[in-house]
Amino acid sequence: MDQHDGGHSANPAMAGMDWEVLDVVVVLLLGVGALVYALGLWAARGRSPWPLRRTLFWYVGIGCVAAGLLGPVAQAAHTSFTAHMLGHLLLGMIAPLLMVLGAPITLAMRALPAVAARRLSRLLRSAWIRGLTHPVIAATLNAGGLWLLYTTELFHMMHASAAVYALVHLHLFAAGYLLTASLIGPDPDPHRASMPVRSAVLVLFIAAHSILAKWLFAHPPQGVEPADGRAGAQLMYYGGDVVDVTLIVLLFAGWYAATRPRTSRSRGSARADDHETRGARA
């Protein structure tokens, strides 16, 4: 894998080893992610049917992580800024969105025995998780990480060291997952932030993302060709937009489902004006 180290390391053979180890770790982690979800489906097979779309979301999401970290896009990302940005879009935005929609926590709750499920539920209520899954914290981790990556030396350090590369990409995925889950996750969230808070965070995050994309258009990282930098920045801007608009739609779809008007049938004693409304429509 000599194309990985690009002459940055004092010992290319050792550096090559690091990158190979990283690839193996990624394959193993993705394998575990695929297997555990399948085991969950198997263990919960006696429960009410599991929507097929959730399973599809999960596995396509795993495919997006694989495409972002292994294979041709990841290879090209070491020399092409545009390919790098495509990899980031896949790993940091598209894969987290799809995997959140796969509702892994809900699946775990169904699959686990009662005692273990209660333990998981307690863990989710812990102060730690509560803090991390607050949209403000999650958005700060996400946007802050991106700004650090592209406005400091981190971008170069990442390409010189497999360990830094692994940490940056782990953070990218995890922060993407946390933010998506805190805003629109179908999984149970005992501390779900209010609609105004989630709306404000999403608007601020989209703003930070698009400002960074435009800033990168004018100031590509050192060593990146201007044309390549511009193409990458535009991919970040418009690709990010597609995911961001999807997030806005899902946020309001959640609100739409939650504010469903209660009919007289579902409430038992309906308010008088409910009857009038229904009469007026009929």
Add this chain to the structure above:
Amino acid sequence: MSRHSKAQFDRRVLLSGVLFGSGIAASMIDLFIFHLALQWHHFYDLSTTEVALTADGFFHAFGWFITVWGLFLLADLRRRTAIPWKRWAGAVITGVGFFQLLDGVVSHKVLGIHQIRYGVDLLLYDVVWIGSAVVLLLIGLLMLRRTRHHPATT
């Protein structure tokens, strides 16, 4: 339906229309027609200040947000009551006109964040842009005025 909720629904019809109208003006008309199709605006105007860039980013995010917000408000109203479509359309046109006027006057002329087109005499473009915005705004307000007393009719 009580009189109170009727007024409430009417306010929501207006809010939904104006949000959606401003939103499509900001995110759809501006992005798809002027940035992507005609490529008159630049993706990024290198001469602008960092402040203008930041303002643009917030604006962009808010544009998409209010577009979707307006549509979901409409969907919510639809399942609760009959929508007065003419009134809603009037609110949408008002929103488009209001936004284009704001954009044409404040961001093009007062702040100078970006212009409609570069390297040409701007007067004609500005007259067409701001003029059409005023016309749209007037049409929208007229439609709202004419549908004011019959909020429930479609």
